[in-house]
Amino acid sequence: MLGTFSSVAPYLKFNPKYVITDNFVFKLHYRWSFIILLVATILVSSRQYFGEHIKCISDTIPAHVINTYCFFTPTFTLVRHLNNSALDKGIIFQPGIGPEQSQNEEIKRHAYYQWVPFVLFAQAILFYIPHILWKSFEGGRIKALVFGLRMVGLTQYIKNQSLQIGKLNLPSMEEAESRVKNIRRAMIDRMRINQSWGAQLVLTEILNFLNIFLQIYITNRFLGGAFYTLGVKVIQERWTDKMDALDVVFPKVTKCHFRKFGPSGSLQMHDTLCVMALNIINEKIYAILWFWYLFVLVMTICGMVWRLCTFLCYKNVRFTKFTFSHFAKSGRIDYQELAAVVEKCNFSNWMFLFFLRSNLSEFIFKRVIFHLASELPNPEKDNSINDFLDREHSAVAAGPSGLAPTSRLDDVDTPLLANRDCAKMD
Known part of the structure; x- marks a missing residue:
């Protein structure tokens, strides 16, 4: 049987x-x-x-x-x-x-x-x-970004080599730095390119x-x-x-x-x-x-009420901090850094962050919020990647050769896994 x-x-x-x-x-x-x-x-x-x-x-x-x-x-x-x-x-x-x-x-x-x-x-x-x-709507974007980072908090004890434990892969610090860079870049790209992600989620819930x-x-x-x-x-x-x-x-x-x-x-x-x-x-x-x-x-009616609450209150930093800490995963998130990120997010971006939080360890997510707080575009001014690059080009003074250096969206000026004093984490 x-x-x-x-x-x-x-x-x-x-x-x-x-x-x-x-x-x-x-x-x-x-x-x-x-x-x-x-x-x-x-x-x-x-x-x-x-x-x-x-x-x-x-x-x-x-x-x-x-x-x-x-x-x-x-x-x-x-x-x-x-x-x-x-x-x-x-x-x-x-x-x-x-x-x-x-x-x-x-x-x-x-x-x-x-x-x-x-x-x-x-x-x-x-x-x-x-x-x-x-x-189909989600397209595996979350998995592509967070795959293998479930227990990444242990990478601070792994220097140069990744560690395989059964089916779980613990990335090294260098690999974790690269993955956080990908997450940061994907989040910035999404703010300018794809604004329908949250609406598609709500549609399927309806x-x-x-x-x-x-x-x-x-x-x-x-x-x-x-x-x-x-x-x-x-x-x-x-x-x-x-x-x-x-x-x-x-x-x-x-x-x-x-x-x-x-x-x-x-x-x-x-x-x-x-x-x-x-x-x-x-x-x-x-x-x-x-x-x-x-x-x-x-439960579905309760879920729809909850989704309505998230849509109405996602700009509220206290609500976001409570949601990320209790409904995604436990852990403390810096209030000022989170406020800087939420201020620049629409509902789709907020939902994308919520699912990132659900899949990432506190160690990685705090680093992601730390870098996004200073690097996310302003939704009222930065409407496209081209506009962003044009303003960067015009703001940068011409070098000795008379040519303005090319600014890349992927460039990172500070270490990805760094403390606030920009010191590398051991």
Whole structure:
């Protein structure tokens, strides 16, 4: 049985090289909801563990014929017999099962069981789509910058050579200096070139928000309007009545009419009972999904409120310091340096810094903030790289040769991993 779920195993493995480019709420959608729905799909498709989906009782019709016919023809229960009083008195032995008074008697058809694995798998894909879009928008930029720098705080004890410990790589001080330079340069480039990064993140989060409502609506329509209140009724009725909401929506025994021509050419109707063995699994799956969707919905709403707070307050240095210290990673950040950086950031740049903080050690991130504080462009004046270089060229006095030296954006005048007195760190 464990081999059946091997397709889910890659999503549960711990990966020390994993780079954080989203948040907990995002993971609830593309990871945990996806896994839950994928496991549910595998369960309802595994006949070897739970037997045939449907088995019908008939004295004159061959078993394989009646089983196949009643599987693709919706079975039904009688609404008149969906009551606890008749069940308690022994008038009926199963909810919805009893004699029919007329051909026009109200019935409740059950055809969903034919589509359960397909719908569950489609819902799993819907949960994963916003993640795919965000990975495409993000483009691996964070990973390219921070890969291998998870435990870079130890590099102050490594002089010239990198150290490999299992799957983790500890860069040397020289390599760390080069990586910080790349981060600084990428951050400055992003402030002038790409301003849509934050908007794309918010877009995918809104898609997650809309998707959870869509999933609840789809499930409710699929179950004939019974899903909205399913969890509440289960709590209220499961331990008190013989028949609860699960027995109504997922009956264990149903009726099926099979018609065929007799020897004389007259139409004969055979009334059969069908045992729905898989509904034991279906009811558990959808009961769990009701509570899971409720949890994901609440957390997604909280995530949207948090995103609105970050959009409105990202310019506030106290808010940024609190966010970077508690929601990204623990550690102290210099207030004045952080204020100088935040002043020059728009929302996209702020979010980029947040994810850098989530993936970098305190040792490296403090150095990044230290250098960005004096090197980030002013968003009100520095609108493009060319404008920046033009002002640099015009401000630099001509040398002895009469030519102004070429200023490069990548030039660093002070050591990258330096203290405030510009002394090299040992």
